[in-house]
Amino acid sequence: MTTALSGVDLPARVEAAKARLDAHVREIVQWHFNPETGCPFWLEFAAGLGWDPRREIHGFEDLKRFPSFQDDWLRGGPVRRWAPKGLAHLPAFVFETGGTTGVPKSRLAMEDFRIDYEMFSETLPDRYFPRGANWLMLGPSGPRRLRLAVEHLCQHRGGICFCVDLDPRWVIKLIKRGAMDQLEAYKAHVIEQAVTLLHAGHEIRCLFTTPKLLEALAEELDNRGSGIRQVGITGIFAGGTEFTPQYTRFAMEELLGEGVYMTPTYGNTLMGLACSKPVTAADGYKISYYAPQPRAAIEVVSFDDPTRVVGYGETGRVRLTTLTRETFIPGFLERDEGEREPPYETYPWDGVSGVRPFRKLAASTTVGVY
Numbered sequence: 404m405t406t407a408l409s410g411v412d413l414p415a416r417v418e419a420a421k422a423r424l425d426a427h428v429r430e431i432v433q434w435h436f437n438p439e440t441g442c443p444f445w446l447e448f449a450a451g452l453g454w455d456p457r458r459e460i461h462g463f464e465d466l467k468r469f470p471s472f473q474d475d476w477l478r479g480g481p482v483r484r485w486a487p488k489g490l491a492h493l494p495a496f497v498f499e500t501g502g503t504t505g506v507p508k509s510r511l512a513m514e515d516f517r518i519d520y521e522m523f524s525e526t527l528p529d530r531y532f533p534r535g536a537n538w539l540m541l542g543p544s545g546p547r548r549l550r551l552a553v554e555h556l557c558q559h560r561g562g563i564c565f566c567v568d569l570d571p572r573w574v575i576k577l578i579k580r581g582a583m584d585q586l587e588a589y590k591a592h593v594i595e596q597a598v599t600l601l602h603a604g605h606e607i608r609c610l611f612t613t614p615k616l617l618e619a620l621a622e623e624l625d626n627r628g629s630g631i632r633q634v635g636i637t638g639i640f641a642g643g644t645e646f647t648p649q650y651t652r653f654a655m656e657e658l659l660g661e662g663v664y665m666t667p668t669y670g671n672t673l674m675g676l677a678c679s680k681p682v683t684a685a686d687g688y689k690i691s692y693y694a695p696q697p698r699a700a701i702e703v704v705s706f707d708d709p710t711r712v713v714g715y716g717e718t719g720r721v722r723l724t725t726l727t728r729e730t731f732i733p734g735f736l737e738r739d740e741g742e743r744e745p746p747y748e749t750y751p752w753d754g755v756s757g758v759r760p761f762r763k764l765a766a767s768t769t770v771g772v773y
Contacts, residue, residue, distance in 0.1 A: 411748045413746060413748055413751060416746070416748065416751035417746050417751045420696060420746075421752075423696075423697055424462075424463050424696055424700065424752070425461070425463055426697075427697035427698075427726055428460065428462055428463050428465070428466065429460065429461060431726045431731055432456050432457060433457055434487070434489065435487065435728075435731040436449050436455075436456045437457070437489075438488075439488060440487055440489030441487060441489075442484065442485050442486055442487045443483075443484040443485075443486075444476070444484045444485055445731060454468075456469075463700065466733045466734060467734070471709060471735070471736060472733055472734055472735040474508065474735075477508035477509055477510065478508055480509075482497055482509050482511055483511070485509075485510070485511040485730070486511055487729065489728065490728065494513065495511055495512070495513055496516070496548070496551070497511055497546070498510050498512055498516070498547060498548035499546035499547065500547070507546070508672075510548070510672050510673060511729070512548065512730075513729050514729070515675070515729045515730065516548045516551060516552040516555065517555050517559075518698075518727075519552065519676055519695065520556040520559065520676070521555075521556075522676075522695055522698075523668070523676045523678065523695075524559055524560055526678050527560075527638065527640070528638075528664060530637075530664075531637045532560065532609050532637075532638035532664075533608055533609075533638075534560050534561050534562075535560070535562055536560070536561075536562045536606070536608035536609050537557070537562045537563045537564070537565065537606055537607045537608060538556075538562055538563075538564045538565065538607065538608075538609040538610065539565050539566075539567070539597060539609070539611070540553045540557075540564055540565065540566040540567065540611050541567050541569070541593070541597050541610065541612040541616055541620065542569060542611055542612055542613050543570075543613075544566065544567075544568050544569055544570070545568075545570055545572075547571075548672050549611075550566060553611045553640075554566065557609070562609070565600050565607060567596045567597050567600070568596075569593055569616075573589070574586065574589065574590075577589065590616075590619055593616070594619050594620055595623075597616075597620055598620070598624065601624075601635070601636070602634065606635065607634075607635060607636065608635055608637050609636070609637070609638045609639070609640070610631075610636050610638070610639045610640070611639075611640045612639070612641055613641060613642065614641060614646055614650055614654070617639065617641055617654065617658065618654075618658060621658040621659075630660065631658065631659055631660075631663055632659070632660055632662050632663050636663060637662060637663055638663070638664050638666075639659070639664070639665040640665075640668065641665060641666070641667060641668070642667065642669065642670055642676075646669075646690055646758075647759075648687055648688035648689055649688075651665075651682055651688040651690060652684070666678070666679065667682065667690050667692075668692070669758050671737075673723060673725055673730070674694065674699045674701070674723050675694075675695050675698060675725075676695060677692040677694045677699075678695075678750070679691060679692050679693075680747055680750075689756055690756060690757075690758075691744040691747070691755070691756040692756070692758065693744075693749075693750030693752065693754040694723075694752075694754075696750075696752050698725070698727050699723065699724065699725050699726060700723075700724045700726070700752070701721055701722065701723055701724075701737075701755055702721075702722045702724075702753065703717070703718075703719040703720070703721060703722075703740075703741060703742065703753070703755050704719050704720055704722045705719055705720075706719060706740075706762075706763075709734070709736055712743070713743050714743065715743050715744065715745050716742055716743065717742065718741070718742050720736055720737065720739070720740050720761055721736075721737040721741060721755055721758070722737065723736075723737050737761070738761050738764050739758050739760060739761055740758075740760070740761045740762060741755040741756055741757045741758040741759065742755065743755060
């Protein structure tokens with residue numbers, strides 16, 4: 404392993420990060436499987452294991468003793484089965500993911516969404532995301548955690564957040580029905596609201612949106628004789644699997660121009676936010692994401708054997724482990740695939756690049772606004 408920063412001992416950082424992750428795993432397992440602090444789901448689950456996680460889980464690798472976390476465990480209620488007894492005194496939120504068909508997956512949350520986005524805030528350059536600046540949240544709202552999380556990010560940095568409603572489930576239904584005229588009308592309705600806010604004198608400097616909406620917003624502003632930079636935006640936080648090297652080059656060179664900084668992220672309701680290495684033309688605009696360890700870890704595993712991590716540069720499915728006092732999710736196979744990336748000086752643990760829908764599910768996956 405090498406690093407571009409002189410004086411940085413990357414192997415030592417990797418070992419330190421691994422030790423920190425193992426210690427965090429022990430702490431989280433003790434919490435979730437303690438009858439005084441754990442949640443009903445995991446306490447009941449442990450009763451049927453035949454072994455005690457608090458005695459036998461010593462580090463991250465030991466989590467493989469658990470079976471893969473099943474998608475359906477998060478579908479349906481009662482949702483309070485996920486509420487840790489040790490956090491019962493805190494107000495609870497419920498955030499959903501999916502739900503276009505069938506019962507959506509639900510995550511009970513108290514403070515994780517705030518913590519995740521406060522950590523992410525520390526990665527944002529103040530030059531482009533000024534402290535005290537106002538934000539526009541142009542993305543999925545409703546039962547998603549994203550709206551409240553971005554609003555908290557803005558407030559944490561001292562600003563006021565303006566929000567435009569967007570229902571991605573409705574977008575996906577329109578796509579599946581082939582109602583493209585209705586889809587375009589809905590998109591135009593959403594973009595019109597955003598443009599109105601940007602021209603209303605609210606001094607909005609920062610923007611959260613998705614790649615497709617960013618493109619639509621830039622085109623509409625251009626049609627009206629201005630652009631992203633001209634309406635005052637200097638920093639864009641965006642997320643979604645549409646972030647390919649080709650799109651990133653297009654966005655940086657064609658949509659944004661000089662003076663606008665864009666930071667791609669990969670995240671979801673269960674993981675939080677995975678930040679990217681700096682994206683450069685010299686590296687072919689490749690985007691490599693790194694999970695917020697030790698609160699979450701991602702691995703790229705074999706399609707045939709989800710317990711085996713693939714080699715660096717090889718392709719596999721993304722496996723997520725969430726490790727917070729609110730949520731313990733070991734070995735969840737995501738609906739994404741990508742290439743395993745080596746540790747990086749800022750994030751000395753494995754990452755993933757080329758994130759895209761998992762090939763066996765891609766035909767039935769509708770990306771929608773992302």
